[in-house]
Amino acid sequence: MNAPEAPLLTADGLTKWYGRQLGCRDVSFEIHQGEVLAVVGESGSGKSTLLRLLSGLMPLDAGRVCYRLRDGVTRDIAALTEAERRFLFRTDWGYVHQDPAAGLRMAVSAGGNVGERLMAVGARHYGRIRGSAMDWLTRVEIDPERIDETPKSYSGGMRQRLQIARNLVTEPRLVFMDEPTGGLDVSVQARLLDLLRGLVSDLGLAAIVVTHDLAVARLLSQRMLVMKGGSVIESGLTDRVLDDPREAYTQLLVSSILPP
Template structure:
């Protein structure tokens, strides 16, 4: 089996409970290299709980999540040490938060935010790190002359673009995105979505995108899962699910968008 034929991430029977309250239950799927999966649903549907289980920031109550490392060996994330998980998150993975402040160091410069990720993979030459940081700022439409400014002076959209640069500079194989355009003005959302779509395609990375917005799912994803009450009620190719929804809840979601 070649590298492109083997799943990058596999979830099997993933469940999480907060005490007696259900977060998500019995979720299974495989994610392939270069594939973008959208997880959609209303607030409280379990999509963010599932994302956190997949990203190893929340331990599943039951089930397993396995990730295929760069050496080709699949590892159960629960078997990794804290140091191994931290290294994975700083190099092979990215995580784009809805609130950019959760994914940035707000008191250091834009350049330092990007450069820290490069240092995590062994870069040590200051000049090279700075040039790479400037290159990535320009790539995400942050002016190069803002490289020494800290993110507290940036707009919300610019902070989000900086967070994307920070996550993608190490060429991760998998990026988790939690409502990446939430809270932004519509015009800013549109530009950001175009940027994300282009970068994901250019870098050939896989992504898991949590969103309540079906338009975001259609634009970014190849495949989607619809969640309600902590369980997956429908899944399939994005265009098929949105153009011919089978589950009553998915039909309701799609029809509500069409009526807006």
């Protein structure tokens, strides 16, 4: 029997303070290749802080984040050089922001936004870069005829789909998603969620999805962390947590948000 593959990412005792205010405390978990983990909780529960700590966008006060690179070696993210971290973000990692403007260059064409990430990993042939950009626009349901338009002319839902294309074009292994459907109309949310679920499955991505929407967590994730006051108070398989929550807070969260 083959030995089980090592975790893709391991969080161990992650803690962050903002002065005297707690961001998150002693959060630990593992995520494996192809697995989707949802982090849920009310506003201020610490879930967005956790995502920024995991992705190295914010320094830790305690704990560590380790990531298994493509060569099989697991490294402490804090020990990587700035150049190594930048390379990781251009290749193995993606980050989908709630506000697409934070993840796009709004004055650059849609094709340029997608192609820029390809150029960052060494692509130089203009025709192939443009062809890949058109292919990815099609995959995220954007008319490739609009490749030369800037995101400023796109709707909110289109901007979010373009941000997803920009992130996935380099075939990352892990994608961080911060409220990926937040601020969108319900009908647009449903379409985007269907798209995300298909892409995650087709590409075998691992993803960490921060959301306050339990329906999003149900649709996208296999496992879930429930956060309150900066701490994880419940975790487990998504269906188990949502159908049979053990903690009173989780029960309240489920009963107040999910329909009976």
